[in-house]
Amino acid sequence: MIDIGTARASRSGPDITGLPAGAMDAIVMARHGDPFAVLGPHKIAQGLWEVRAMLPGAKAVSVVSHDGVSVFEVMEKRHPDGFFVARFSSRERPDYRLKIDWGTATELRQDPYRFGSVLHDSDVRQLREVGNDATYRFLGAQQRAHEGASGFSFAIWAPNARRVSVVGDFNNWDGRAHAMRLRHDGGVWELFIPDLKIGSRYKFEILGAGGNLLPLKADPVAFAAELRPDTASLLYGAPDFKWSDADWMAKRGQGDPRKKPTTIYEVHLGSWMRVPEENNRSLTYRELAEKLIPYVQEMGFSHIELLPITEHPFDGSWGYQTISLFAPTSRFGTPEDFHYFVEAAHAAGIGIILDWVPGHFPVDGHGFGQMDGTHLYEHADPRQGFHQDWGTYIYNFGRSEVASFLVANARFWLERYHLDGLRVDAVASMLYLDYSRKHGEWIPNRYGGNENLEAIDFLRKMNETAYAHSPGATTVAEESTAWPGVSQPTYTGGLGFGFKWNMGWMHDTLRFISKEPVHRRYHYHDLTFGLLYAFSENFILPISHDEVVHGKGSLLGRMPGDEWQRFANMRAYLGFMWGHPGKKLLFMGQEFAQGREWNHDSSIEWDLLQYPVHSGVKDLVRDLNHLYRAIPALHELDCEPRGFEWLVADDSDNSVIAWVRNGEKDGDIAVVVSNFTPVPRENYRLGVPFSGFYREALNTDAGIYGGSNLGNAGGVNAEEAESHGRPYSLDLTLPPLSTLIFERRGG
Template identity: 70%
Template sequence: MMGIDETFAKRTGHPSGASGSADVAPVATRAPEAPAPETATLHPDTIAAIMAANHGDPFSVLGPHQVARGQWEVRAVLPEAKGATLHVGGKRIPFERKHPDGFFVARLPSEGRPLYELVVETWDGVERSRHDPYGFGSSLDQADIDNLREVGSNVTYRILGAQARNVDGIEGFRFAVWAPNARRVSVVGDFNTWDGRRHPMRLWQNGGVWELFIPGLKAGAHYKYEIRGADGSLLPLKADPVAFAAQKPPETASVLQGTNTPAWHDDKWMETRGAKDPRHVPISIYEVHLGSWARVAEEGNRYLTYQELGERLIPYVKEMGFTHIEMLPITEFPFDGSWGYQPVSLFAPTSRFGTPDDFAAFVDAAHAAGIGVMLDWVPGHFPLDAHGLGQFDGTHLYEHADPRQGFHQDWGTYIYNFGRTEVSSFLAANARFWLEHYHLDGLRVDAVASMLYLDYSRRQGEWIPNRYGGNENLDAIEFLRKTNEATYAHAPGTLTVAEESTSWPGVSHPTYTGGLGFGFKWNMGWMHDTLNFMSKETIHRRYHHHDLTFGLLYAFSENFILPLSHDEVVHGKGSLLGKMPGDRWQKFANLRAYYGFMWGHPGKKLLFMGCEFGQEKEWNHNQSLDWHLLDDGMHQGVKDLIRDLNHLYVGTPALHERDTEAGGFQWLVADDQDNSVIAWARKGREAGEVAVVVSNFTPVPRTGYRIGVPAAGFYREAINSDAESYGGSNVGNMGGVQAEAVESHGQPYSVALTIPPLATMIFVRQD
């Protein structure tokens, strides 16, 4: 049997090593400073401070302390105890109650620091044995704490939060939280009756991190932090900023999860995703709000679980030909109506749909089906909920104190203080966490414009200029650059995408050229202009033709994604189908023509759920999509068109290989505003890889319409949005046309086409 001193040496970091189980990380603990040879007995005021949870250094009081040569005291706070004994060396030594609320002291002879267990007799007569958290040394390292200031490091989620640990065969959880201005921090939970006296933490003065190992805790327990602020006031209980799981709202506690690696089966996917340049591969994204894609009406309109989404959503996305799923934010958030854009627990997948392991299994299933998974990520703001990050330690820790810098007027939320390195490091580590721990394939960064501009949505006098007098948020710019550098360095092959609505230069350019370092940028201008054109009555479209062509003036200035996102079908904007003019037939024809135009246009694609089958109502996050509409042939026709467009796009290099290169695009017809006809050629990397896109945005068919083409050959009519199978009038070209050696539109060859009404055709050249 191991002796007391030998066992203690292992707990306190002796080179003989700490042991651990296979599924819980072992840890070596830091040896505490050697006690003074003689320590005075506790003063009653010290005991009173401990019992009032008002003592800032609990390890100086609780646990084992040498009080005389060869004499030790063990002190414990046990409010639930009728009595207690100390179990050490096969003996039981009684505790003496020193405070009526449960402060106990036991004195014992020992030549070295004793190793012991507490045996507590509760008021109902039950005895329970447990290890004392204050008998363990620290398991943190000053170098790791220092690295909390390194933006781009993953140390935040390696050391903070509630980490499963094994100390000399004793399993439990090590809690660590950054709260530098707090007077006292305690772990509270359902394991200690939410009593802040039971588990106060130790403070690392150089770094502001509070830490405590609590032996015996199991995954699934609920916890928060009880914090006494800098001014001595007791704050509302706070969720763990680095919690890896959380309760299902409206409950707000964090949940013990640990960071055990999920059971992945996607090794091949992870090995190969970094081998391709995303700019040259097909990317067609299905944007999804997991809570309203489909619900179970017969069971109280409940959500689908992660498992059910894996069984239903993933096969649907695969069949429809999309390459990626992009989820609206699933980092735990309290208010359903925020759609996830006001998150509180950035490291926890929402429990609305299941456990963190269930979420990982969903991602694993997507990868098995060849589908990438992306997340809408929100580093731009956070909500004011009392259990969240706001005034976390009694000061404006994560947010700016001045509301001109730290408060979003539009959304009623706090703004992160990107100039505080610990905050930027926290956020950058969170980005890495989702890409590395959960194997996500990309992050779409929300509201980037609000981060870049100090005067975003503010009038004169409501914002503070930067040190040069400008409106650029220099700290946010630096944060975005470092985060993009870190994600691409540590998760190659993943995407970072900016939702950025201004003309900020170089959003998707490398940081070494002065860019922000994103992989892609949403083309908000294209979306706005083309939807404006499509909303016009067809007779008036000739006066808005520039809305179709203007985007090509800057189409290759960034790596663009063409977004038809959730933002276009909420807040009174109606559905995409509802934006289209004309009678019912024309509305569907317009929508199909627009989709064909979009899939033929340079840029990667993104479509919000429901738009693929012509959802008629505006999106409502509280209910399922209207899947019953697919019983109508017109809606089914739109869905079939999107499926065929995706498969053509993926299988045709000319339509995706050079999305971001001017050399992959050539105008054929840009100026026929009177007929609202537009045409261009798309080119692949190999000679002869050509696709021709032709759109007619009037209800008048055009016959014998000659269009120049760049090469000889047969041009197969691969897509005709007017096909009868899609709900159209079936006007077309009998499968394709042969190019003639007749010059037209500056091209050596041309084709004479029959162009259907309100339709887009895509022709693929064949030798």
């Protein structure tokens, strides 16, 4: 307890020097690496305490009682920049407040330097343990109660920094006001600041390893951030939402995802739909919940895949150069608004997959490149740490704190935001040390090879952790090479992804469909080659955003011929894709045959739906999605060779291709046949494995889709006439530039 009667000891008591030599100047100059050794309450003799405070801009300061009523001591201003000292008697550590006269207002404030450390030793150790969620539980700005006070605790990993301060709206962005404490056991700086307001802006001011002041750094673990072009982090605290999607979360974990009818609508939220009458603004998360989700539900897609919505400074990166990996971008609203969007999707039976970018990060000054004046998150050697194609840093996956940071981020989106999957961007660039590099521009691994062993370990650990903690969620690799076992379990030597994008299928088939029909006979192998490896991985067939940018035009723009042929080609290709083994992904706008190349600064071309040829393609995609769900043979064995049988793989002269899709139940099959020429083919005999009636479940040439309405009158009975090595056959009419899907039920 403080003895107020002797509170003037600082002026009348013994001459005791409590302040270390040079300490005040170091604090004032923001050069002191251990502010708690100087600031706050310090016992300088038995029963004698000294309180020191650095308050730039303060006119006068008093040490007062907890309730602010009793004045213990008026502080002496030892330095004109705001260094204050008070000395008084107390038999125990004083519980006090600082009453600050700013000249224009008076404030009663708790002194952050009277509080003990927030992090325990075990907390700091966990930050190096790859697989746990310590990063987002302990680092960043955490809203919490501490030693009887409410506020925010700040923590940042910067082991080589000489000094780190929290700066923000609450201290006039002055790095002298809230210098942090270094935890030497983990290289983590921390500080608890009471009474801060949610939504306040903040950054970290760092004196680097070389003694130079770095650009102000956004928080690598910020949970919210300012709208670009502003770059500050926002005080929100780790999200802990109340969810009402328990049924969805339980249901998604049931069954084998390889056997489920997965069709993905890939979306760039900023350009899916805009509001022209309001300066062409994008929709908010809540508006997207009301418009995008019902649209996707009506179209029959099972999932929405979002181009990265983690906070990023440059719209033109589409989110792939992210600064704040834990913050949903403020372009469309708050973290609560994004939570609302995810809840709405789950209520509608739609999963959300996030494009996730752990391969590289931008070099913007406010980002976490050279975070403490050294190459902390990235490799120091540019042959390992700099991506030449994208002008970005590459993570140092071999550093445990970095791998822990990234794996925790994967957990964060799956657990705190209930996302249903992560599509991992640019996996090939992570796997190969010589990715897009010439001889001499890369460093071999310890065995002399080009495999990035540290990245491989990281990806395996990330996948193991994601599946262990988020039942029913899935991970997808965008991997463009022949790396073996991408979607195989880690215990068999695989990378552990649930699925892999089939980039080879996409390139081959787009090359084929872009040819004039008269030349397609010479490129027929582009249709068949993919089946040589179709079951080596769990594949997703992607027609993604990458195929409709950078001069490639739209999917419709790839199609040759006059207008009728272009639309017929596109319908036939989509039918071929939905009938082919593999899950499906289609980028927004292609579902109604957008005419122009995608532009991230403008809405997709919704006005085209007034034209029957475009609305017909939209109706086709909707019906393909519903058919894909309704016919088990089209999805149950997507990833298994027993789910596929060739019927026609050699009719290059007619550019006709056909196969059987098998279901789990004997006799449950679908027959898919495509005619990629504009020539109708009457009496085309096609061998089939069973007798019975084959219902024409879908015809891309149907009049309702904009076709010529040529077909098979709803279905065909199999005849006992051998063809294509089968005991039965169908006598078919193949419409021009079309795909037909027939269903035959077992029994």
